[in-house]
Amino acid sequence: TLGVCWDGADASGIRMRLPCTSTVHDASGAAVDLRAVVALLDQAGGAAIYAALPSVAAATLELRVDVLGEPSAGKDVWAHASMHSQSHGSALVLGHASSETPDAPAFLRMTARYIVGSGPGQAPADGVYLARREEVVARFATAGAPLTVGFDAILGGMTAPCGWVLPFAERLVGSVTLPALHGGVVGAALLTAAAPLGSASLTHRLSAMTVQYIRAALTEESVVTAQLVKGGARASFVQARMLQGERLVATAQCLFG
Numbered sequence: 634t635l636g637v638c639w640d641g642a643d644a645s646g647i648r649m650r651l652p653c654t655s656t657v658h659d660a661s662g663a664a665v666d667l668r669a670v671v672a673l674l675d676q677a678g679g680a681a682i683y684a685a686l687p688s689v690a691a692a693t694l695e696l697r698v699d700v701l702g703e704p705s706a707g708k709d710v711w712a713h714a715s716m717h718s719q720s721h722g723s724a725l726v727l728g729h730a731s732s733e734t735p736d737a738p739a740f741l742r743m744t745a746r747y748i749v750g751s752g753p754g755q756a757p758a759d760g761v762y763l764a765r766r767e768e769v770v771a772r773f774a775t776a777g778a779p780l781t782v783g784f785d786a787i788l789g790g791m792t793a794p795c796g797w798v799l800p801f802a803e804r805l806v807g808s809v810t811l812p813a814l815h816g817g818v819v820g821a822a823l824l825t826a827a828a829p830l831g832s833a834s835l836t837h838r839l840s841a842m843t844v845q846y847i848r849a850a851l852t853e854e855s856v857v858t859a860q861l862v863k864g865g866a867r868a869s870f871v872q873a874r875m876l877q878g879e880r881l882v883a884t885a886q887c888l889f890g
Contacts (some may be wrong), residue, residue, distance in 0.1 A: 634776070634804040635669060640735070646715025646728075647684050648735060649677050650876060653709050656780040661708035666784035667741075667839065668824050670710055670730050672817025673699055677714035678726040679816075682747055685716040686724075691747040693816035694723060694809070697843040702740035704732040712737040714743070724749050731886040752832035769809045776803035780865060788821060796858035799827040799875075806852070814850035819875060826857040827871040831889030833861075837869055841888045849884045850875065 635657055641650040651657065651665060653672045659666035675696055682691040713735075714728030723746050729739035770850050790799040799805075799822050805816025823844060830836060859873040868890040875882040 634751065635672065637857045638793050638854050639680075640711065642684055646713055649673065649712045650735075651710040651712070653704075653707055654730060656787060657784050658782065659784065660744070664708070665704045665710045665732075667700070667704070668821035669714075669784050669787075670704065670741055671696075671820045671824065671842070671885060672725070672815065673710065673712045674698065674730055674741065675731060675815070675817035676727050677712035677728055678743065678745045678747060681714035681716050681726050681728070682724050684748060686719075689749050689840065691724070691749050692849075693846045694748050694846050695843065696743065696745040696820060697841065698743075699742045699841045700740070700839050701719055701742065702738075704730075704740060708733045709723070711780045719749060722748060722750055728774060734800075743802060766810055768813060771810050773803055773812065776806070783835075784821075788818070788825065790822065790825060790857075792872070792875065793856075796856045797822070799857065801852050801854060811849055812852055813816040814852075816844075816846060817848065819850050819883045820844045820885070822855065822857050823859075823873040823875060823883060824887065826859040826872040827885060827887040830859050830861045830864075831869045831871045831887055833864070834866075834889075835870070837889040839887060840868075840890045844883060844885045846883050851877060853877050855882065 635653050638650045640650045653665050657669040679691050712730050717725045718725050726745045728743040730741040731737040787868050805814050805818045806812045855876045862870040871887045873885040
């Protein structure tokens with residue numbers, strides 16, 4: 634949906650490119666939206682595990698991003714990711730995003746942990762499972778981006794009295810076998826709800842965000858709420874939660890400064 638392109642792999646890990654198109658523009662209409670970069674890094678992190686462990690499934694457990702700068706206006710974004718270590722059923726992935734060129738200084742750094750083994754909704758790769766998976770891959774592969782401009786339109790959420798509401802859309806699916814929302818969509822939704830509280834001071838911008846993925850986000854409406862834990866002249870802390878009905882799907886802690 635975002636137009637992410639595979640850009641190669643070597644001993645240092647994998648590389649992906651996110652073209653700077655109107656589909657992923659931020660509110661200014663000039664640069665790639667930071668939420669789209671969070672989604673890109675989550676995608677790259679999973680791909681790095683599949684590159685290192687081809688026969689192993691993976692799902693995001695925790696993702697942290699540290700913001701060092703901003704993507705350049707009108708420039709593509711590259712994501713680099715590599716599996717650093719594996720232990721106790723999970724893998725640590727390190728990554729970063731750069732703008733203008735693949736080798737430019739990072740403006741976003743990622744530290745993430747993914748569960749490795751049998752992923753959500755997966756079963757032994759027998760004929761029945763593989764046939765079902767081929768069917769659902771074909772279904773979701775045709776779900777493209779809406780014919781509108783900006784990353785907000787990709788998400789398709791809206792503000793409501795209960796919080797920020799994200800309706801289900803097939804273009805948001807990451808795990809096709811459950812199916813379930815992409816981990817990057819979950820992270821982007823949490824940041825969408827948190828940002829207005831953390832950026833209430835015009836001098837504050839996102840400095841860091843940590844997302845905990847508690848359960849798979851299923852194919853239903855999600856509600857995201859955010860709470861300002863502490864606001865100050867130098868820094869603000871915001872907590873966000875995503876729920877589907879009574880199910881707590883994910884939480885995030887955001888630092889703005």
